[in-house]
Amino acid sequence: MSVQIHVPDHILYEDDYILVINKPNGLMVEPDRNNHPNLLHQVRQYIKASAPDDQEVYAQHIHRLDRPVSGIVLFAIQRSVLKNLSEQFAERKVKKYYQALTDHAPQQHTGTLLHWHRKEKKKAVIAEQEFPYAEEARLTYHVKPLAADRFLWDIELYTGKYHQIRGQLAYIDCPIIGDATYTSGVPYKPDAIALHASKLIFSHPITNQELIIEAPTPFI
Template sequence: MNTKVLSNKDNLQVLYEDNHVVVVNKRPGDIVQGDRTGDKPLSEVVKEYLKEKYNKPGNVYLGVVHRLDRPTTGIVLFARTSKALPRLNKLFAEKKAKKTYWALVKNKPPKSEGTLIHWLRKNPKNNKSTAFKKEVRDSKKAILHYKVIKTLDNFFLLEIDLETGRHHQIRTQLGTIGCPIKGDLKYGYDRSNKDASISLHARRLQFIHPVKKEHINIVAPTPDDNLWNASDSN
């Protein structure tokens, strides 16, 4: 954990910003919202950035629209106004925001392209989900679509579109089919990444702007390391 370079107001990577929304590229180790660790969340870092940039007195408004797991990287969207937040929440609830992820896995899936359907049950005691082929008590249906978009020396790069948004969904479903994400010890990978990240990246977000009603398409650069750089090259 100590090798991470966590976000602060001076190194924050802002991907898109206007009067109503701000989108940042999350580093591994950042938590989106405060939790029991007491670590400074990304939401507070973004508030500090906005306060300084616009010389705002008092508290800065910022609404959390969605979250990413702590070891995951990529796009996080925040609402800058109380007008935008409920509209964005509605957009996500109605699945009108399209989220695309990239994942580096060590085994090739059975098919180069496919759909995974499981029923996931979360265990709050160990903060882990288990996938089942059929519905079981307290489970929720999980659907994702994947395709292999690049083959590397020892890994495969998958592009994943989520149809549902369940707890640790991508991690659980890929681990269940024998394709654990690089660095993800919790779901079957054999060793951790040096920075305690997992190689799962929220790559693209497409949504209709809550106020301007324009189509917004945001792509987040991958983390700067050799494997991701090889994945992101043409």
């Protein structure tokens, strides 16, 4: 699946310093060795189209989403704000919210998932007890039924590990719909899973104003 987007249709917020995009499923955030279409390149092309010929075109994503995941991606479009935004993420000052669909519900419809996590061969390994080279992975969630076999999760992610949400939900027998990597046998859309980065709260790197960015849910 090759995804080319019209960037203006996906902009959630834009000013002289930052750009926030609602990424569709199936589009990589950054380049890979196979030269797949990627959001970073498309954002840079968008900025270049309106910039004077002698002006440097700069854009850098501050975080990533997996290719099959949709939702919010934040870009610095001035070098001067990259350090500030990166430090907000590193110091866990940014609040990150996701939505997911599963065909099973957990035993408790509201709660916290606290596990040990390690990346291994492009997959998250999850356990309840600490094991070598593992780190803590934590999220909180609330689940509500949409149908007999469809459950909507509202998730706050605290630690942001590799495939963390995908791995933790699968570990409790609630794999995300479409996520065959983590044992879901329920189809979703091509090159997509039912996981969406729905809200991001952070401080503007220049004004320090709190920004609350939301991407409309694709699930309701």
